[in-house]
Amino acid sequence: MGDQRTETLSEYMIRVRRDIHRHPETAWTEYRTTALVARELEKWGYQVLLAEEVLDLESRSALPAAGQLELAEMRAREEGVDPELMQRMAGGKTGVVGILKRSEGPVAALRVDMDALEVTESAGPDHRPAQQGFASCHEGICHACGHDVHTAVGLGVARILAEDQSWQGTVKLIFQPGEEGMRGARAMMERGIVDDVHDFFSLHVGIRALETGEIVTGCDGFLATSKLDAVFHGATAHAGICPQEGKSALLAAAASCIGMQGIPRHGDGSSRINIGGISAGGNSRNVVPDYGIVKFETRGGSTEINRYMEAEARRICEGAALMYGVSVEVRNMGSAEGSDSDGELMQVIRAAAERSGGVHKIVEKKSFDACEDVTYFMNRVRSNGGKAAVMMLGSRLAAGHHSGSFDIDEKCMEIGAEVLSRAIRMRLEEETRQKS
Template identity: 30%
Template sequence: MPIVNRVADMVEEVIGWRHDIHANPELLYDTERTAAKVADLLKDFGLDEVATGLGKNGVVGVIKGPNGGSGKTIALRADMDALPIEEMTGKPYASKNPGKMHACGHDGHTAMLLGAAKYLAETRNFDGTVVVIFQPAEEGGAGAKAMIDDGLMTRWPIEEVYGMHNYPSLPIGEFAMRKGPIMAATDEFRITITGKGGHAARPNETIDPIVCGANMVSALQTIASRNTYPLESVVVSVTVFQSGSAFNIIPQEAILRGTVRALKPEVREMAERRLKTIAVSVGEAFGAAVDVHYKRGYPVTMNHDAQTEFAAQVATSISGPDKVNTNVNPMMGGEDFSYMLLERPGAFIFAGNGNSAALHHPAYDFNDDLIPYGCSYWIKLVETALPAG
């Protein structure tokens, strides 16, 4: 089945919500305005329940079928937060908040789920219960985990959970997903190297943390090239190297910072272990003291097999079999929907955003042409998973 007819009729309204949210971006957990707008709209739609304040500013709406909600309960999730980026789109609805913009399309995700919620509340052409989740702090704040910690999965008896993200360069009307790992675990590290500073003309009297750090950067790359099975995926990127302040002084200290990305928990464990061992060992070789601070970030986003097959079938019913890639390459970016997939079976799907700028780019903008496909996907997922009668 193609685009839902009622969705085509309400696209302009959904675009209006999207542009309003885009013009008023909010970061991490500080999504008060966005959350209030979402909650007010859900109440206007006549949902059976609208709850606020989960994970500080998360919003949850409940829509029950005509049978009073008996039967299966599934959840659909959208994220609401923006990024600390100065917008460069030049659009009439561009950000009004300096240094903040919706550079990842969460404004579109929120608007599409609102459109689906309105339709589902109007028609209720399903048997069971639908929980719509609007989450803060996806961009590094683990808002999904915060909502789970506040009882998201237990307050409502959620049995399956589904997520969606726009995908620049994938044509409008196309979808992509895969079973198993679809996005990476995202960890951070900070390595402090303490040597012995001194005059640059007498390096023999010093323990040079810059030379030590340079060797450490190279050695850390062997985690991917020599410690990981060639068909597995891991990324170790040193993104910060801070040391020194004058041309004639060997500094006392150097700091390395960066990220580790992996698609399997066991590879993630190995990479952390090897990073710590290599850093300390290189420091010892140069006579420097090394302190490693390793911070676990989002887990691997792991799609469940049965729910992925089901979601792909729904996407195919909208766009056709030639427009749904069920074996897309995993992305090494992270996604905190991973926490929800650890709690309940479900699937995360990519929806084409067309020829747009890349995510997290100041010229990025969510493509409004995606809206009818995204709304229709949510609606058909519900009506197929919870068939009426």
């Protein structure tokens, strides 16, 4: 017989995290990660939902081109993903939800994200994943935001709650695709994944909490954002013989950029706009260019302010198109709403953290001051009368988020799983008591 020793929770999460870290996948191509999570959830006795069961397909933002999806699917097959599962997920249907129902009554959820970034991982001697042989084997992609850690914590919570027979109610564990670029949450929310959820938890590692053993019980100040592509179509013409027949998409695109930077700021709170890129025309200097694309984003201190920024930006793109006689289509490439964490759930996280080993610093609240599409889930749960909170899991970092040298302290994972599973149990107990 082989080694019969059961893996400790910490060993389990480190193994899972390193496996995911070594095989990172970007938005809508998280095939291997989804399959891994599904297999683990099944092992712990969860009902597993996948593909159309967890996604409103029309609400997926910025799906990669078909060719890109096929390449990622091929890679996942080569890496051993079950062909039947692959078939179900093909075409960018990633993401998975695990449900453990013990009784009718309260439903609590934990959401984690699973996607990686188009960042090349450091191969330097002081970068631990490289040193210890679990650095990314997918060229140009790596987990530089800690979503591998979130996924491992989600599975740690799955295991703790499965092994503990003391609680009643239902737990939903949501493994979301495509958080980077704000592309995935809305599709799951629109599918109704959190419609029955009363208590909603989520986390991020190493943001506003930079010590291992530190917990921030909630964040407010999630900015609302829209990621947009303005695509201009004009008409080509010979620039010498009949320029009057040409309609320049390049000039319209350029005018839209200047116009959008001039949107008046909103008096009710913060707002931002950034033009990230413009490309137009081709290589021929004697042709009136018929194509242009402007990639930009708006942000707002509240959903309303961002809505104002987006509406103004769209109006200006249309105005620029009109000015040059071309057409424009402004495409939504990703979005998030504004939101805050609820004090009631933050109290529960505090109480859970106080009882958890390894926690030595508890901070009540910090301002996130960035965007996260978790806000779609939070606001949906709230609109149904529920509560939501996003906990910041403290960890020492080797380098900042989205850098190729980003790395966390793996000790934080056990702390995160312990605090979150305890918070979920406490909340379910409280509500089961209230109802009976």
